[in-house]
Amino acid sequence: MSAKTLYDKVWDAHQVHQQDDGTVLLYIDRHLVHEVTSPQAFEGLQISGRKPWRIDSMLAVADHNVPTTSREAGIEDPVSKLQVDTLDANCDAHGIVEFKMNDHRQGIVHVIGPEQGATLPGMTVVCGDSHTSTHGAFGALAFGIGTSEVEHVMATQCLLQKKSRNMLVSVDGEVGPGVTAKDIVLAIIGEIGTAGGNGSAIEFGGDAIRALSMEGRMTVCNMAIEAGARAGMIAVDQTTIDYVKARPFSPSNEQWDAAEAAWRDLVSDEGAKFDKIVRINAADIMPQVSWGTSPEMVAGISGVVPDPSSETNETKAEGMRRALQYMDLSAGTAISDIKIDKVFIGSCTNSRIEDLRAAAAVIKDRKVAGNVKLALVVPGSGLVKKQAEEEGLDSIFSNAGFEWREPGCSMCLAMNADKLESGERCASTSNRNFEGRQGQGGRTHLVSPAMAAAAAIAGHFVDVRSF
Amino acid sequence: MQSFTILEGVVAPLLRSNVDTDAIIPKQFLKSIKRTGFGVNLFDAWRYLDAGFPGQDSSTRQPNPDFVLNQPRYQQASILLAGENFGCGSSREHAVWALDGFGFRCVIAPSFADIFNNNSFKSGLLPLVLDKSIIEKLAADCEANEGYQLKVDLEQQQVIAPDGETYSFEVDQFRKHCLLNGLDDIGLTLQNADAIKQYEIKRKEAAPWLFNGVT
Numbered sequence: 001m002s003a004k005t006l007y008d009k010v011w012d013a014h015q016v017h018q019q020d021d022g023t024v025l026l027y028i029d030r031h032l033v034h035e036v037t038s039p040q041a042f043e044g045l046q047i048s049g050r051k052p053w054r055i056d057s058m059l060a061v062a063d064h065n066v067p068t069t070s071r072e073a074g075i076e077d078p079v080s081k082l083q084v085d086t087l088d089a090n091c092d093a094h095g096i097v098e099f100k101m102n103d104h105r106q107g108i109v110h111v112i113g114p115e116q117g118a119t120l121p122g123m124t125v126v127c128g129d130s131h132t133s134t135h136g137a138f139g140a141l142a143f144g145i146g147t148s149e150v151e152h153v154m155a156t157q158c159l160l161q162k163k164s165r166n167m168l169v170s171v172d173g174e175v176g177p178g179v180t181a182k183d184i185v186l187a188i189i190g191e192i193g194t195a196g197g198n199g200s201a202i203e204f205g206g207d208a209i210r211a212l213s214m215e216g217r218m219t220v221c222n223m224a225i226e227a228g229a230r231a232g233m234i235a236v237d238q239t240t241i242d243y244v245k246a247r248p249f250s251p252s253n254e255q256w257d258a259a260e261a262a263w264r265d266l267v268s269d270e271g272a273k274f275d276k277i278v279r280i281n282a283a284d285i286m287p288q289v290s291w292g293t294s295p296e297m298v299a300g301i302s303g304v305v306p307d308p309s310s311e312t313n314e315t316k317a318e319g320m321r322r323a324l325q326y327m328d329l330s331a332g333t334a335i336s337d338i339k340i341d342k343v344f345i346g347s348c349t350n351s352r353i354e355d356l357r358a359a360a361a362v363i364k365d366r367k368v369a370g371n372v373k374l375a376l377v378v379p380g381s382g383l384v385k386k387q388a389e390e391e392g393l394d395s396i397f398s399n400a401g402f403e404w405r406e407p408g409c410s411m412c413l414a415m416n417a418d419k420l421e422s423g424e425r426c427a428s429t430s431n432r433n434f435e436g437r438q439g440q441g442g443r444t445h446l447v448s449p450a451m452a453a454a455a456a457i458a459g460h461f462v463d464v465r466s467f
Numbered sequence: 468m469q470s471f472t473i474l475e476g477v478v479a480p481l482l483r484s485n486v487d488t489d490a491i492i493p494k495q496f497l498k499s500i501k502r503t504g505f506g507v508n509l510f511d512a513w514r515y516l517d518a519g520f521p522g523q524d525s526s527t528r529q530p531n532p533d534f535v536l537n538q539p540r541y542q543q544a545s546i547l548l549a550g551e552n553f554g555c556g557s558s559r560e561h562a563v564w565a566l567d568g569f570g571f572r573c574v575i576a577p578s579f580a581d582i583f584n585n586n587s588f589k590s591g592l593l594p595l596v597l598d599k600s601i602i603e604k605l606a607a608d609c610e611a612n613e614g615y616q617l618k619v620d621l622e623q624q625q626v627i628a629p630d631g632e633t634y635s636f637e638v639d640q641f642r643k644h645c646l647l648n649g650l651d652d653i654g655l656t657l658q659n660a661d662a663i664k665q666y667e668i669k670r671k672e673a674a675p676w677l678f679n680g681v682t
């Protein structure tokens with residue numbers, strides 16, 4: 001048998017049927033559901049008189065619209081409320097397990113899946129959300145789908161798919177101190193571009209990836225979609241197995257032993273063929289800050305805002321000019337001279353316990369700078385919040401002047417009340433710096449949790465390594 | 468799904484690259500639980516000078532006169548000429564519904580983001596790939612000629628310009644078949660229901676933990 005990549009293995013194990021033209025009917029093991037992309041799918045099912053194929057494959061949660069302030073009074077915005085109520089009603093009607101807004105396990109869909117053991121190695125995982133790529137950190141094949149496909153998976157437990165190409169991004173060697181998973185992935189996107197992974201499933205490998213915790217690996221795979229990839233994946237190793245063990249939905253007893261044995265094979269075989277290989281030297285990566293309106297527009301903290309006139313590709317130069325204008329930045333400005341108005345620590349990229357620990361370590365016994373109007377910490381789930389409180393992180397944040405909030409997507413996309421006002425500049429641990437992403441006219445700079453924390457204290461970007 | 472065979476329509480150019488789904492339909496409009504009504508908010512932040520929110524009376528808004536789609540000549544456009552990596556970003560199918568709601572049935576770009584590409588086919592919008600240089604030429608002709616139209620023939624896989632030039636394009640044959648016939652692919656998949664059930668039986672033997680379910 002020929003050598004296979006990790007992606008080949010998971011893909012092959014889920015083929016139900018192949019058409020003559022190569023289109024495959026792919027079986028889906030886990031279907032995560034949230035309130036924004038599911039109502040029209042449930043409605044479609046109802047109109048056509050169909051029922052969900054396998055209810056026990058589904059796990060639902062409301063995360064995008066939920067308030068991060070006290071939830072006792074419910075959701076104030078009637079339009080948001082209707083969307084969350086609709087999810088509740090649909091899940092109740094079909095008997096789908098849902099963590100409702102006041103459940104202590106509620107949180108961002110991509111945080112709770114792994115946390116509950118609902119995401120397991122070797123699974124196919126889908127959700128009507130592009131950052132489903134996060135779950136690939138477990139050696140799962142995980143990708144975002146649109147609402148029509150959500151309905152398709154509900155009705156058939158399958159998707160019609162064409163196989164993607166295999167791409168390997170290998171981060172070789174060791175990163176320096178103060179350089180995190182977020183910096184690694186931003187540097188990768190800066191290198192290969194937002195379309196660099198188009199049509200491919202990217203496997204992240206190399207020593208620097210192997211050295212990451214599961215939290216760090218999830219951060220990397222989370223942003224695979226920002227590199228245009230269909231999915232991001234990381235091979236299974238002891239770190240994966242240790243994380244999965246004893247989670248609420250993980251297998252136990254004899255099933256565990258069989259599962260563990262099967263999972264150990266979820267690595268690319270020696271000699272497996274990749275269509276494209278990119279190698280990055282970990283030691284060259286420094287803490288990253290995005291300066292533009294696309295996640296590929298990044299610079300190292302000691303760098304400057306680049307000059308569009310030195311870009312030879314005219315389309316790119318035009319994009320850079322537009323970005324600089326939107327961001328109100330001029331070429332040549334030192335990244336560390338950029339002052340900020342708000343700080344957001346959260347999102348499915350960086351709201352796990354390790355992220356909060358890293359941020360808290362930087363701000364301990366310090367205060368948020370006077371020019372920073374709002375510094376928010378939004379834990380990824382109720383369980384992350386609880387854990388952080390047990391470790392006393394909440395008081396470190398509060399004493400420094402951060403607001404400690406309830407879990408949800410929050411200012412990552414500003415569908416709830418947390419947003420930037422026009423012209424405000426934010427250091428954010430989220431994944432997208434698109435125009436208006438965090439509020440119309442708002443300006444987002446993507447950074448790691450430690451870099452966001454340091455910026456909050458300094459009032460501008462600063463190298464966390466010498467902070 | 469509505470079928471797509473031959474489309475003849477007015478063309479509008481929007482050649483910037485990396486147009487993301489947040490730009491196509493900003494998040495505040497995703498709160499709707501319907502599939503329709505997104506057209507008035509297509510490209511909302513570019514198209515209007517005032518801030519948009521759901522449920523607004525769009526007749527009271529201030530259109531941005533500099534935005535291309537606000538020019539009267541493009542009001543009836545059904546074909547959009549676009550830049551590279553069109554539709555990158557989130558998985559929101561609302562982006563396709565908004566384009567469709569405005570009246571677009573076809574977007575022509577040098578490349579599309581994966582999920583957007585999938586979503587388009589599912590909603591009867593044709594994402595058509597042509598070379599960047601061809602698109603630039605078509606856009607220049609379009610800007611120079613008010614009322615400029617193209618003909619898109621999906622069966623023949625050709626774009627026909629008013630000057631008689633034809634441009635061939637590639638399309639996945641299965642998707643083409645579904646689009647030409649307006650086929651609902653859930654119905655097609657369910658023809659394989661037995662194969663799905665058999666797969667489940669075999670898989671459950673080999674990897675029972677995948678079927679424990681969430682409870």
Ligand code: SF4
Pocket residue numbers: 063064108109110129131347348349408409412413430431
């Ligand atoms: S945290 Fe942000 S990126 Fe993640 S699921 Fe929520 S809105 Fe999407």
